[in-house]
Amino acid sequence: MPRLALRPLCTALSLLLAVSFAPANATKAYDPWPGLVQDLFNNRPMNDGADIVGIEMPARAEDASLVPVTLRSRLSPSDTRRIRTITLVIDENPAPMAAKFTLGPDANVTAISTRVRVNNYTNVHAVAELSDGQLYVTRIYVKASGGCSAPAAKNPDEAKAHIGQMRYRQFTQAPEAGASGLREAQVMIGHPNNSGLQMDQLTQLYIPAFFINELRLSQDDNLVLAVEGGISISEDPNIRFSYVSNGARHFSAEAKDTQGHVFQHEWPVDGSGT
Amino acid sequence: MTRLAAFFVALLMIGFAQVSQAQEALDVSEIAPGVFVHIGQIALMAESNEGAIANVAFIVGDDAVAVIDTGGSVREGRQLLAAIRARTERPIRYVINTHAHPDHLFGNAAFVQPGTIFVGAKTLPRALATRGPLYIDAFRRIMGAGLIDEVRLVPPSLLVEDSLTLDLGGRALTLRAWPVAHSDSDLTVDDEQSRTLFAGDLVFLGHIPVVDGSLRGWLRIIDALGAWPAQRAVPGHGPVSAWPAALSDERRYLDTLAGDIRGLIARGRPITEAADRAAAAERTRWQLFDDYNARNATAAFSEMEWE
Numbered sequence: 419m420p421r422l423a424l425r426p427l428c429t430a431l432s433l434l435l436a437v438s439f440a441p442a443n444a445t446k447a448y449d450p451w452p453g454l455v456q457d458l459f460n461n462r463p464m465n466d467g468a469d470i471v472g473i474e475m476p477a478r479a480e481d482a483s484l485v486p487v488t489l490r491s492r493l494s495p496s497d498t499r500r501i502r503t504i505t506l507v508i509d510e511n512p513a514p515m516a517a518k519f520t521l522g523p524d525a526n527v528t529a530i531s532t533r534v535r536v537n538n539y540t541n542v543h544a545v546a547e548l549s550d551g552q553l554y555v556t557r558i559y560v561k562a563s564g565g566c567s568a569p570a571a572k573n574p575d576e577a578k579a580h581i582g583q584m585r586y587r588q589f590t591q592a593p594e595a596g597a598s599g600l601r602e603a604q605v606m607i608g609h610p611n612n613s614g615l616q617m618d619q620l621t622q623l624y625i626p627a628f629f630i631n632e633l634r635l636s637q638d639d640n641l642v643l644a645v646e647g648g649i650s651i652s653e654d655p656n657i658r659f660s661y662v663s664n665g666a667r668h669f670s671a672e673a674k675d676t677q678g679h680v681f682q683h684e685w686p687v688d689g690s691g692t
Numbered sequence: 693m694t695r696l697a698a699f700f701v702a703l704l705m706i707g708f709a710q711v712s713q714a715q716e717a718l719d720v721s722e723i724a725p726g727v728f729v730h731i732g733q734i735a736l737m738a739e740s741n742e743g744a745i746a747n748v749a750f751i752v753g754d755d756a757v758a759v760i761d762t763g764g765s766v767r768e769g770r771q772l773l774a775a776i777r778a779r780t781e782r783p784i785r786y787v788i789n790t791h792a793h794p795d796h797l798f799g800n801a802a803f804v805q806p807g808t809i810f811v812g813a814k815t816l817p818r819a820l821a822t823r824g825p826l827y828i829d830a831f832r833r834i835m836g837a838g839l840i841d842e843v844r845l846v847p848p849s850l851l852v853e854d855s856l857t858l859d860l861g862g863r864a865l866t867l868r869a870w871p872v873a874h875s876d877s878d879l880t881v882d883d884e885q886s887r888t889l890f891a892g893d894l895v896f897l898g899h900i901p902v903v904d905g906s907l908r909g910w911l912r913i914i915d916a917l918g919a920w921p922a923q924r925a926v927p928g929h930g931p932v933s934a935w936p937a938a939l940s941d942e943r944r945y946l947d948t949l950a951g952d953i954r955g956l957i958a959r960g961r962p963i964t965e966a967a968d969r970a971a972a973a974e975r976t977r978w979q980l981f982d983d984y985n986a987r988n989a990t991a992a993f994s995e996m997e998w999e
Binding site (some may be wrong): 428432448474476480483484486488495531533537563564565566567568569570571572574575576580583585587589590608633652654656658 | 994
């Protein structure tokens with residue numbers, strides 16, 4: 419009988435526990451965004467950014483380790499303001515701030531594409547800071563992948579093998595774009611961009627996070643795009659972007675990772691844009 | 693007293709449910725003497741199918757039994773165990789996992805007992821460590837806590853570096869670990885007696901192939917795999933088929949995907965276009981095409997950009 423008498427008490431206790439833990443369990447009801455506005459943006463006011471910047475992502479994260487995302491400026495050419503920075507936030511990721519892009523003042527970057535890890539159903543926010551000093555936010559919702567997709571390396575040994583390799587590619591443009599100096603290019607960096615959430619089987623210790631945290635792309639000495647990155651950027655960071663050429667003959671990239679490695683490369687620019 | 697009575701009724705019901713569950717055996721067919729296979733439903737893992745979407749099998753030797761993959765839930769694993777026990781009392785000496793995906797090994801916990809050795813490719817423990825907890829979280833969301841809370845990640849204690857022979861008593865199984873292809877921990881099992889190759893997810897039939905390792909790696913090994921001497925193959929998904937004819941659909945899909953992706957990259961098209969266009973000619977030839985093709989294309993694109 420004493421055991422039976424305990425049962426209602428246990429039930430009451432578990433009910434109490436269920437109530438007090440409800441906010442943590444009910445992920446659908448809990449919105450991390452207000453907290454992120456505080457932590458990442460110091461609670462600065464957020465204006466509607468629908469006319470400032472667009473986020474393009476698939477409705478479903480087909481591959482959790484590799485979800486293409488494009489940020490596109492929606493400022494009209496006649497707008498006197500310019501975009502200084504765009505911060506990409508994946509609300510439900512372990513490290514929500516995926517990247518902060520700083521746009522070169524004279525490079526007129528209008529589109530930035532990269533790939534990110536998305537493991538859960540999540541809102542994705544892009545926060546643009548304009549030259550008027552104001553923040554503008556847009557948001558889309560991305561569904562998690564199904565099946566056996568995980569935001570982890572598919573081929574960990576290969577990822578280690580090509581660490582530090584860098585590639586630059588300039589894409590073909592329509593003739594009129596070439597004449598106006600508009601360019602589209604891509605920089606790829608071989609790096610595992612490790613999440614640090616993985617355990618070493620021999621030592622049973624967590625492998626420290628190991629990722630590219632700084633990337634700076636320039637034409638001659640002028641900044642085109644700088645990126646502060648985190649572990650939400652996919653393995654082998656890949657940035658494709660459009661910008662306006664200043665006539666420079668060289669394009670350069672400098673990347674730094676969390677272990678202090680510096681990777682640098684410079685490529686000649688094809689002047690014709692084709 | 694009412695509470696007490698209700699308590700005993702509940703106990704009885706739980707007991708009854710467990711007994712009936714233990715007696716419910718997975719539907720298996722004997723494709724060769726001593727070789728039993730359950731053909732999984734071609735579907736995504738869901739609460740309604742209890743994760744039972746992959747092919748699972750067991751082989752009976754003179755002394756012992758080997759299990760090849762355990763299914764997508766502990767419930768399926770228990771049903772496989774019941775199917776084994778309905779046919780033989782010989783001990784289960786080996787549980788072989790063909791790779792780290794949840795539909796193939798979430799049933800492992802049903803087979804944990806003294807004397808049973810879990811076997812996998814040497815890379816399987818790392819894959820389980822990095823992906824296992826993510827799989828459990830994701831599938832709790834998809835299949836519900838009832839099926840997933842009892843899942844345990846059981847890493848192999850016997851690792852296959854390159855190849856390994858297991859003896860079931862008068863019956864030798866040859867295990868072979870492959871370089872990264874479908875996944876980073878692919879393992880095949882060959883039963884020489886029946887000339888049957890258990891290919892795991894290195895072979896898909898009917899179910900669109902899923903690239904979660906390396907498309908280039910898969911295409912690199914496909915000839916060596918096809919040259920494996922066997923009469924029939926048990927794929928990871930799809931029907932038991934003559935070997936090596938069983939490979940031809942998959943080879944065509946992987947070649948088409950690779951060719952389309954290389955074309956898009958050469959023309960400077962963005963990765964998002966690969967998701968929409970690559971291997972579009974294959975759409976009507978596979979089940980679950982729309983669930984996996986965009987993902988295969990995206991992964992393959994990011995791999996082939998480095999060529």
